[in-house]
Amino acid sequence: MYTDKLLLVFMFSALNAQFSQTKYNFETKYIEVPLDHFASIEEPNVFNLRYLINAEYYNGTGPIFIYTGGKGDIFVQAQNTGFMFDIAPIFNALLVFVEHRYYGQSLPFGNDSFSSLKQLKYLSTTQALADFASVSKYLKDIFSEIDDLQPTVVAFGASYSGMLAAWLRMKYPYLVTGTIASSAPMFDFPGLIECDMFYEKITQVYDKNGGEECVEMIKRGWDVITALSKTKIGRGVFSELKICSKIENSKDVEKLLNWLQNIYVNMALANYNYPTNLYTPLPAYPVKVFCNKLTSYYEISNKSFIQHYSRALELYTNYTGNNLCNNINYINEDLTEIAWNYQKCTELIRPRCSTENDMFVTKPWDYEKYAQNCNLRFGVKDIRPEWTILAYGGKNLKYFSNIVFSYGDMDPWSSATVLDNVSDSIFSINIPDATNQLDLRKFDLADNNYVAETRKFHIRTITQWLENDD
Structure with a gap:
């Protein structure tokens, strides 16, 4: 049913482009998450993780589009990810932007969150991914109770956030059906690329x-x-x-x-x-x-x-x-x-x-x-350069599925992203004359045809994921 709506995105986006200064609206919410998702004994410590939600286009049958927050305030990231808003009407999607712990307003220890290694030790990608997974499950459960239909989750992210979105699909495939990862430097680690x-x-x-x-x-x-x-x-x-x-x-x-x-x-x-x-x-x-x-x-x-x-x-x-x-x-x-x-x-x-x-x-x-x-x-004595490769597989992506890695050929992060298709469900899209995460930004009349074609590819791929998830 989504295929018939494919061309509507560009009509909607063209109209939206007339209002380039428009700010997107959200309802700000918080969810309690464990300070340590992996404690060997029950940990009573929790903190409030912020997320932004927009249900303007959601009709009870669409998917959840979730943005995995990266470095910085989630509100700023949401305002710079207009593509999700451009395509939400096509899919009747619920839009959710989840803040990364220790950034923005999601500070586990408030103003003391950075006072010592004791407080900082809970800042990690694995903890952040568990946060995103918790929010995904919570929303799937909530809306399945309301609409008697558990919605499909599709993840989005750019740069570091793109890495997290890809890892979220890789680590929690039963929660996240697919990921659009723009400008994600997946291989930016020792031994995977040259330092220059x-x-x-x-x-x-x-x-x-x-x-x-x-x-x-x-x-x-x-x-x-x-x-x-x-x-x-x-x-x-x-x-x-x-x-x-x-x-x-x-x-x-x-x-x-x-x-x-x-x-x-x-x-x-x-x-x-x-x-x-x-x-x-x-x-x-x-x-x-x-x-x-x-x-x-x-x-x-x-x-x-x-x-x-x-x-x-x-x-x-x-x-x-x-x-x-x-x-x-x-x-x-x-x-x-x-x-x-x-x-x-x-x-x-x-x-x-x-x-x-x-x-x-x-x-x-x-x-x-x-x-x-x-x-x-x-006070970090062991910086563990090999840990991220061990945790997420490095270049061994053939064991995973349903991820699109997109990048511009003038994107600095293209030096460390996935440059070739890995399989029939893990794609790499090169956007000529484009820079960092351009395809996830809002439609603009100044965009070239390569960006437009990449966004069409994203729409077709998301459509396939959703149809196969039914």
Whole structure:
């Protein structure tokens, strides 16, 4: 019955595109979940996990579309996943966005959730997946009582959330019929990819959007910063970058370099063909706009370069004009980054190195230093680089089913995602000229035909899953 409605999504989406600033509405709910789903004895400790629900299109017979929340506030993630809203009327679907524990408002110990390893130890992918499974079962049971028909669950996710959505299907196939996983870096672990692949892909994005001159200017920026950092007078020039605190020593310089590197990464991830507010407010094609600014005329001296460089960076750091200064200090990092850095120290060990083949400062992958930093920051003595591969199978995906992995060829996460079909029920979809998780965003008139075809594929595949689940 869904097949007959296939073309309606594009009529609905075209109408929705006229209201690009529309915010999606939800009812906010909470569910009690165990602090530890796997305790050997009964644990009385529970906490409230937040989820958002929209029943506007649900008629009692449709499926549940569940988004497995990743890094950050679930409300922000929901507002950036318009595809689920675009297709909900076709399937009469109930939309649910479940927050990841330790992010947003789902803090097991409130403001003390990050105070020590004792509180943080319950932050893991396995615990989060058990949360998602608990919510899925709860909703299936509730709506089966109301409508006398247990609804089918289809999972969605993007980036880290996409990994979780895929793992949810793999670990709990009796609860989740299928998964759409966009830009999911499933293989971003030691031994599965080369450590230089991510930064090489970022460089390709800048080369395609700004050309070789932009890449060379970025490389020159590192050289200028290094040269200026060697003297007190030189470090004083960094005030041109409108940093909130002074750059006084080598540790401050390292923070500055990491801050700039993260800006380049985020711009590549958010290099959409229309204005967005995923990480910060940005115009359409921010990498191209940034490169145009960076490669425009400037005077040759190091100070003049930094002034020119700062003006170009404001595309990211101060696009709205409301930012007074730029904070680069980890001391003031928000709770999201603390949680994420903890996860990167316990199970999401992602090998990163930069070489002469990319636009970043050359830096080898140093496992020992990485482990030392994790021990220093969180007291984590064993970072277990092999754990996630053991838990979820690494590249051994042929034993699973009903997952679509989609990615853009200009998506930085394509360096670690599933690039080929694995079986007749695990698909890989390449979207030319597309960046990170574009297919799960709302329909936009600026989208190319490749994105439209990918969304059609998602609709057909979900239709098949639901029909086979009847």
